Amino acid sequence: MEQQTGDQQFGTCQEGHPTAHCNWHPSVETGLSCSQCGRNICTQCLVQASVGIRCPECGKATKMPTFDVQPTFYAKAAGVGVGVAIGGGILWIIFNAIFSGFGILSSIPALGVGYAAGELISKSVNAKRSKGLAYIAAGAVVGAFIISLPSSPPIGFFGLIVLFIAIYTAVKKVK
Numbered sequence: 001m002e003q004q005t006g007d008q009q010f011g012t013c014q015e016g017h018p019t020a021h022c023n024w025h026p027s028v029e030t031g032l033s034c035s036q037c038g039r040n041i042c043t044q045c046l047v048q049a050s051v052g053i054r055c056p057e058c059g060k061a062t063k064m065p066t067f068d069v070q071p072t073f074y075a076k077a078a079g080v081g082v083g084v085a086i087g088g089g090i091l092w093i094i095f096n097a098i099f100s101g102f103g104i105l106s107s108i109p110a111l112g113v114g115y116a117a118g119e120l121i122s123k124s125v126n127a128k129r130s131k132g133l134a135y136i137a138a139g140a141v142v143g144a145f146i147i148s149l150p151s152s153p154p155i156g157f158f159g160l161i162v163l164f165i166a167i168y169t170a171v172k173k174v175k
Contacts, residue, residue, distance in 0.1 A: 088113035117141050130175070
């Protein structure tokens with residue numbers, strides 16, 4: 001004897017107690033139901049949520065707005081990244097022309113470019129975060145470094161460490 005009530009399917013076991021069947025797998029008996037809509041679900045269908053178990057429809061994950069980066073945001077970030085690379089590279093060249101004899105000071109612009117890349121890209125995309133934005137920020141720092149390379153003194157081990165710190169600073173702001 002089987003009867004259906006709304007979206008729920010019930011049968012009767014041998015002892016006369018009602019049994020429920022999964023809405024998505026009608027041949028599977030279950031005692032579980034969605035904590036939001038109440039539909040019967042089996043262990044294959046259930047989605048574990050912080051407020052209980054949900055059916056596949058109610059338990060669909062949605063991206064947080066901070067991490068939902070649309071293509072227009074990537075375009076803005078790329079434009080800002082190119083601007084930071086060019087502007088940072090030119091400022092780095094000027095800085096190196098003024099302080100060329102001070103060795104370690106030639107690494108300071110890298111930190112400034114890294115901070116500026118992270119901040120400006122983050123502000124241009126309303127503080128969104130993604131791996132793609134992190135790559136753009138890192139590319140802006142590397143671009144500024146490449147632009148300034150002809151005017152820079154030979155970069156040593158310390159200079160590479162400072163460059164990686166600058167890239168890390170830019171990336172952490174948007175990742």
